[in-house]
Amino acid sequence: MPGRSFRIARIAGIPIGVSPWWLAIVWLISWSLGSAYFPDAVPGIAPAASYGLGLLSALLLFASILVHELGHAIVARRHGVEVEGIDLWLLGGVARMRGEAHAPRDELLYAIAGPAITAAITLLLGVAALAIPGSAPAVVRALVEYQLIVNALILGFNMLPxxxxxxxxxxxxxxxxxxxxxxxxxxxxxxxxxxxxxxxxxxxxxxxxxxxxxxxxxxxxxxxxxxxxxxxxxxxxxxxxxGHATVASIMSSPAVTVPAGMSVAEAIGEFFVTRRMTAFPVIDVRGRVTGLLTIGAVEAVDRELRPQENVGALVDRDPQLTVGPDDDVTELLQRPSFVRVGRAAVVDDERRALGVVSVTDVRRALRAAQLGPRGGSGAAAPPRATLG
Ligand SMILES: [Zn+2]
Missing domain, CATH: 1.10.287 (Helix Hairpins)
Structure with a gap:
């Protein structure tokens, strides 16, 4: 899976990120094109120009991969599948989706949208390659032909079943x-x-x-x-x-909550040490849940500062860490933040705490379900992604 990535842009409301591995692959492509492809295709080219064209080609390649992924993401969103973002990484691009298509036709449309865009790009490049006059500089032909070949390869590879x-x-x-x-x-x-x-x-x-x-x-x-x-x-x-088990059916209730005005030192003594849990919902003065206080956030505060610092400043407000009682457990399992933190606060419409649901609660429910008549072997599922 792509792992950590840095957000670099937002296109049509979709966050675009790149992973450190992406930089490595851009470097690798630029280097191999600059050291072999361009010197072959353009005899007598200066090394600086050759590597410069290598970098340009790598960036153009990823631009076409990005457009391919945007095709998936925009069509998926139009058909009711939430898109978390697009990442460029080691193996190309990934559109991260939350949830699944509701109907086969929806899935078919968003699966085919990316390759359809790559097919259009390939076709345009093919026409361009044919239209280049014989008198045109060798550099132009080399640039267009490389993009044509890689886009055709991406198309063929991605359409493997x-x-x-x-x-x-x-x-x-x-x-x-x-x-x-x-x-x-x-x-x-x-x-x-x-x-x-x-x-x-x-x-x-x-x-x-x-x-x-x-x-x-x-x-x-x-x-x-x-x-x-x-x-x-x-x-x-x-x-x-x-099945469609709801969060309410497996959560631990009532919720043990930490007031936002409490100091970190007090929270450690009264909650983390005494109750031995890794995260608690935090409530504001009106009793509304503002997010989760995790043991990691508490540990990161210097010992000397713990008596003064309030827990309110440490709250993780990631919306993936709060959930409604009627939400599906299986949907919860697709939230990367929930799987990472291991807990989520269950809140009503007015964000009052109803309980806490943990990965352990889910596992327990799964084990219980396995004892039932249907049997099978289940496990917590990581988030889903589509490659390319
Ligand atoms: Zn694709």
Whole structure:
């Protein structure tokens, strides 16, 4: 999974982030183009110009990947799937979505939107490549041809039916539409995705052994595909086990809350030490929950400052850490912040604390559900992502 990323822009309301690995891959592409591709394609080119064009090509490549991801994200949002953001990382781009399509047609549309954009870009570049007159500088031809080749490769690769790649999502939507059975479609698509993932790892490692460094990249994608297919399958199993269990049915109640005006030292003594929990909801003077106070935030305060500092200043106000009593447990599991912190405050419409729900509560509910007649093996699912 992409891991940490830095927000660099917001397009159509969608946050765009880049991971540190993205910088590494931009450097790698610029370096390989600058040292081999451009000197080959443009005889006599100066090294500075060659590496400059390498960097330009890498940035143009990621611009087309970004447009591809925006295609997924905008169409998904239009069909009721929440989009958390787009990240550029080691393996290209990822549109992070929360929740799933409600109907196979919706999934089909947002899965195909990215490749449709890449197909249009490839077509335009193909026309441009044909239209370049013979007298044009070699540099122009080299720039256009590189973009044409990489976009065509991205298109072909992404349309492999290897869930969660775009082709795999299309397959999933079509299976779902055909049989009307989401669980069966997910089981089939993720099994095929897993197979492709292992095949990519094998081919990638063989290439690497044969001396092609690009094999490493393919092997990485294979690892990603297997992990993502497994995560998706586990999410499905969790969903089958818990059905539409609500947060209220598994939360711990009543909530133990910390007043925002309390000092950090008092909060440690009265709550963290005595009650041995890792996070508590914090309430303001009117009794409204403002967010969660985590043990990490408390530990970060210097010992000498703890008697003076108020907990109100340390509250984590991430909206993913508050939840309504009627929300689905399976939806909660898709919130990265909930999985990271391990707890969420359950609040009513007026943000009064009703209880606390923890990852442990979810696990307990899952174990209980496994004892029931349906059986199976569930586990907390990581957030879902679509690659490319
Ligand atoms: Zn895509």
């Amino acid at each position: 290897a869930y969660p790649l775009d082709g795999g999502r299309v397959l999933h939507a079509l299976l779902w539409q055909r049989h009307g059975d989401l669980a069966r479609a997910t089981a089939t698509a993720t099994a095929i995705g897993r197979g492709f993932g292992f095949a990519m790892m094998a081919v990638g490692l063989l290439e690497l052994v044969a001396g092609a460094v690009g094999g490493l990249w393919l092997a990485f994608i294979g690892v990603f595909v297997v992990a993502a297919a497994d995560a998706q399958r586990r999410a499905l199993e969790t969903e089958q086990l818990l």
